[in-house]
Amino acid sequence: MSRLFETRPDDDGLPGPERRIAVLVLVLGTLMAVIDTTMINIALPSIARDLNVSASRAVWVLSLFQIVCAATLLLFASLSELLSRRRLYVAGLALFTLASLGAALSRSLETLLVFRALQGLGAAATLSIGPSLYRVIFPTRLLGAAMGVSALVVAGGYASGPTLGGLVLAVTDWPWLFAMHVPLGLLALSLALRALPAEPRRRGGFDMLGAALSATMLASFFLGLDALGHGAGVGKILMLLAASLVAGWLFLRRQRRASHPLLPLSLFDEPRFTLAVLVSGLAFVGQGLAFVALSFLYQQEMGLSPLQTAWLFTPWPLTIMFAAPLAGRLADRVNPAALSTSGLVLLLCGLMSLAMLADDAGVIDSLWRTALCGLGFGLFQAPNNREMMSSVPKARSANASGMMSTTRTIGQSLGVALVGLFLAAGLGSVQASLWLGCVALSGAVLISLRRIPLTSAPSRESERQCPSPHSD
Template sequence: MRLFETRPGDDGLPGHERVLAVLALITGTLMAVVDTTMINLALPSIAQDLNVSASRVVWVTNLFQVTCAAFLLVFAAISELVTRRRLYLFGIGLFVLASIGSAFSTSLETLLVFRALQGLGAAATLSIGPSIYRSIFPSRLLGSALGLSALVVAGGYAAGPTLSGVILSFADWPWLFALNVPLGACALLFGFRALPRETPRQGSFDFLGAMLSISMLASFFLAMDALGHTAPPWQSGGWAMLSLTAGVGFVLRQKRAPFPLLPLVVFQERRFTLAVSTSGLAFVGQGLAFVALSFLYQQELGFSPLQTAWLFTPWPLAIMLVGPIAGRLADRINPSVLSSTGLLLLIAGFVALALVDETTGVLGGLWRMALCGVGFGLFQPPNNREMMASLPAERSANVSGVMSTTRTVGQSLGVALVGAALAAGSPVQATLWLGAVTTLLALGASLARMPLARRAMLERQASSRPD
């Protein structure tokens, strides 16, 4: 395969060493992504088995997400002190141990403790995953590598619900957590043998910045959750105010800290800032769509839950097919052109979904979802390449943390917007139009960086030519 070919002058690992390193990343990512989607389907079974209400059992999912989101930036910074290899292996090990604890939990309180630990383990791996791809593969294959990453994530999202349904049809919910043990063992084995070793950075750790970052992101997620579930205004407003206050303190701290958690100088690079903006707005649209479409298909159009599950399948499947191709193309042509084209297709998909009515059949829903998936698959790997390649390699951990945080924040905001819109009495189709608008804003940011990306591409091509 082209990804594992070695050429003279390549940075990263030699071709034969990339295979096990990539397997470590793939198994670790699949474990975290599949676990998230599987557990959502098991919540009713967990509530019944542990004798708790639906309003309480949702924290099995919420606590995992809050913990993971809150620690993404923190772990990205910690990786510079302990190395990405050690942090990744720690995250996998913690996730596996917490999965075992979750499987043996006999009360909701115990399960929540282990789910929080799972969130910590997931944050440790997801915060630095993209940056490890950059250390494994040569710069000329960065887009192809990130396309592979997109394929793995999309595959996990597509397989999770189906795998959960199959397991729950003949076994109890603890077996969903037990599935993480063999996956985690493989990830640890491959990681110990193949992940690149690094020299830790010397210097102190920004503990105050870490506390402010955790407060900012956790309270933001809780504010979005309260808004999406139509909690009292004082509750969502209070969390939002805490997030804003912590955010201001975080920015001020980063300007003064000798070793900042997130060096704000990275945002002086316009290619990076515009790519981050594009990503955040696009993920708002994706998060919004995944919730809105559940209501649209079941409540408005009368599809069964099984039909709805099938209708969602084309989106991640299209990303699996298109993402690796888009990543490979991004190594050869202007990535912003690919991303902008993908966003145009995604907008078209949103508009097509917003126009569905009671006459729309299953096939009509399938091609609309496939169009969105093709657009998102064409957008994401090239845009991720722009984020990762726009800054020096020594900033990879910071970029990876920002990339993961942007995705999580964007999706959370999208979910909250759907809840707020539906609570205000807006029709479901109106929220899909809102998704089209946020994606249109993402397209504007993508187009704005096109000349910068073209200049960088020409410089890269010039530097790769032999003298």
Template sequence: MRLFETRPGDDGLPGPERALAVLALITGTLMAVVDTTMINLALPTIAADLDASASRAVWITNMFQVVCAAFLLVFAGISELVTRRRIYLFGLTTFMVGALGAALSRNLEILLLFRALQGLGAAATLSIGPSLYRAIFPSRLLGSALGLSALVVAGGYAAGPTLSGVILSFVDWPWLFALNLPLGLCSLWLASRALPRDKPRQGSFDFLGALLSMLMLASFFLAMDAVGHAAPFWQVSAWVILSIASGTGFITRQRRAPYPLLPLSVFAEKRFTLAVSASGLAFIGQGLTFVALSFFYQEQMGFTPLETAWLFTPWPLAIMLVGPLAGRLADRINPSVLSSAGLVLLIVGLVALALVNESMGVVESLWRTALCGIGFGLFQPPNNREMMSSLPPERSANVSGVMSTVRTVGQSIGVALVGAALALGLAVQVTLWLGAATSFLALLASLSRMSYARRALVERQTSSCGK
């Protein structure tokens, strides 16, 4: 297989070791992604069994997401001091302990505690996943590697709801958590044997920056959640003020810290900054669309939650098919061109979805959803490659943390925008138009990156002629 061929001069791991290391990353990523999507579908069942209200049961998901979001940048920074391998092993172990505790929980409070532990473990593994792909694969295959990563994540999103429905048809909800244990043990064994052993960085850790980062991201997520649930204005305002204040403090600290958690100098590279901007805006559009369509399918078209999950399937399936191909092409073609083409398709698909009405059949919706998936699959791996390759390898952990944080923040904003729109009495189709608008902004960022690359090339050629 091309991904595991070794050529003279290749960096990264040799072919056989590369295969084992990738398998460790695949199983670990699947564990985190599938767990999230499975539990979302099972929330009504868990709430009924634990005698909890729907508003309290939502925190089974929220607790996981808040903790995961808060610690993404922190673990990316810690990995430089203790190595990515150790952080990944810690994350897998912590996630499995949390899953075991959640499976054995018999009241909501204990379950939330172990869900927080799962979120902590997921943050450790997801924050450094992309940087591990860069360490495992040679530079010539970076796009293909990130395409494989996109396939795994999309596969998890596609399989999670269906797997949850099947499991709950035969056994009780604790088995949803227990399913993580054999998968986690397999990933832990592979990771301990095959992940690269990088050298730790010398120097101190930015504890104040880490604290401010956690406050900034956790309060931001809680603000977005409050908006999505139409919370009182004072509650939303309090979380927003805390997020802005801690974010301001975080930026100030990063400018002064001798070993900053996130060196702000990485954003001086315009290719990286524009790729990050495009990614965040595209994830807002995706997060917004997923939630908006859930309401549309169930409340306006009368589908059950499980039927709704099936209607979403074309999106991740299309990413699974297109993502690896887009990643391979990104190793040969300008990634910005591929990303921009993918965003055009995504915008067309979102506009087409916004035009769907209750009288249209299932097929009318499915091809539109598939078109969105094709566009997103063509956009994401090349864009991730652009982010990774635009900075030196020693900044891989920082890039990885930013990638994971931007994805989480973007999806949270998307969910909050749907909630705010529905609270204002706007139609679901309006939010889909909003998703198309944010994706158009992502396209502008991607096109700006292409224009910047052309200007930089002209400047280099002019400089060479002058010499």
């Protein structure tokens, strides 16, 4: 870990001491946003009871946060060029912290939902540009290791959220789940103002029409998936998905003509970036699908309790936390496309082994298969993120960062929705859903194999040619 903060005379990025503080800011901001999602799951029954609402209405405490966050990731990534990433990240932290205080003080569902929507906006502002800030903070020679840190933080957040939520609820009430963000947010804000690098702002306008079309496209898409997962009428689902398709078509047309596009389509002229996005989307479809399908497998078909199910899930994020930093460091030395492809192969093997798991399998038999999935995903994610970020000019890294976060969110949500659709339509057992995830991962492997010849191992020569991106 100390290697991440060593400074060489020819390094771009921040000096070592400033780098430590800036990384702590990103870690705190990411953890608050990620932990919030998984932690609030545990509190939904308590919220429904205390606010005297139905369980179906209480679910909106989680869904609204996710929909608002997902629908505005691209918007904030583009807006960061106009405002600067430092200003946007600080504003996002401040909004998330204030909204967390408002959510903790809420005494009605309507008030709570308003503050949850504001939390979603704050989280989107930080998550959309977080990966691109790693590229500004760290020298190019350590970009893979930095992406490993990012993957480690996300995995740690997802792993610790349910446990932390359970511990808090064991000693106090659900408002404290929101209140605990306030001191962390204030600490992150004070450090961000001190350590995040200043950047020049882009001159020019902002694509307001593109932003409206992007938000409509993504919000309609996620509302459609949410309706699908809750068994809404076919007409409503089709209307929402059709609105998403129409808005998406208009959005792409707008991006070709806009002088300052929200998502510069020239990013996809680079095959390495395009292939990395496709591979990432399919990988997250497989992971999102597996997480939901395994919950049904362990509890409904194997007869395990929720606590036992949580225990069987634990190796997945834990092995990601072990493998991601290692893979990130390796990606700075070897071909990152080849490394991430090998991780996808391991993930596919792990998911296939889970799909073949017998109903009377023992705990150890389940644990090693889940650990294999986590090991594969950990080896895949950081090198793939490095490919995505390093294949575009630094001036476009904020757009690439927003696309990375949006792809992850869409992939996971689509995987969850596919499980619901698969089971609701009676298309087979839970194992059949896991095989569907294997199909998605097989597609990811095939696409990833195509990009290996396009990518070479990072060289010191190319690292030294990258100018420093942070200047006033």
